[in-house]
Structures are given as C-alpha cells and as structure tokens.
Amino acid sequence: WALFVENIVVxxxxxxxxxxxxxxxxxxxxxxxxxxxxxxxxxxxxTGVQNSTLGIAVAAIIVGGEGGFTAYAxxxxxxxxLMYLIILPVVLKYRRIGTA
Numbered sequence: 001w002a003l004f005v006e007n008i009v010v011x012x013x014x015x016x017x018x019x020x021x022x023x024x025x026x027x028x029x030x031x032x033x034x035x036x037x038x039x040x041x042x043x044x045x046x047t048g049v050q051n052s053t054l055g056i057a058v059a060a061i062i063v064g065g066e067g068g069f070t071a072y073a074x075x076x077x078x079x080x081x082l083m084y085l086i087i088l089p090v091v092l093k094y095r096r097i098g099t100a
Contacts, residue, residue, distance in 0.1 A: 004081060007074055015079050019086050023048035041094045048087050052080030 026047030030040040055076025063070040 003074070004078060007078060011075050011078055012082065015075065015082055016086065019048055019079070019083055022050070023087070023090055037097060041097065045087060045091060045094070048090065049083050050079070052076040052083070055079070 023044050026044035027040045030043045031037070035043070053076075056073045059070050059073035059076065063072055
C-alpha cells in the first residue's frame with residue numbers, strides 16, 4: 001500500500017486520463033459504427049477495466065519479478081486500483097442511460 005501511495009501522485013494523473021480516454025472511446029466508437037447503446041456501454045466498461053494483473057505478470061516476466069513490484073509493474077498496479085474508483089460512477093451513469 002505504501003508503494004501505491006508514494007506513486008499515485010506521479011503516475012495517477014496520467015492513468016486517470018488514460019482511463020477516461022479509453023472509457024470514452026469505448027463508448028463513442030461503437031456508437032459511430034452503429035452498435036446499440038447497450039453494446040457501447042459494455043465495450044466502454046470492458047475497455048476501461050483492463051486486466052492490470054496481466055500487466056503486472058508481463059512486467060514480472062520481462063524483469064524477473066522476484067523482489068515484488070518492479071518499476072514496470074507499478075503503473076499496472078496503480079491502474080488496477082484506480083480503475084475501480086473511476087469506473088464505478090461511470091457504471092452508475094450508464095445504468096441511467098437507455099438501451100436504444
């Protein structure tokens with residue numbers, strides 16, 4: 001947890017922008033391609049909620065993660081926590097949007 005708190009200030013803003021962009025693009029692009037609102041909402045949430053565990057695992061494979069989180073795994077770890085804090089209000093908003 002201390003590692004998360006130490007680095008949230010440094011990489012948090014970039015990860016928030018990334019999550020907002022992915023969630024927005026995940027909704028807008030399917031709508032432009034003629035998909036339903038329900039499908040666009042699903043793609044949006046799925047795009048925003050990436051598999052941070054995979055990022056941590058890949059970082060461990062690349063660097064050899066015997067000693068805990070590496071610098072390569074840290075953004076995935078922080079993203080893994082932030083995504084739930086950010087995506088929850090999005091999901092609540094999506095529940096109010098129709099299914100047209």
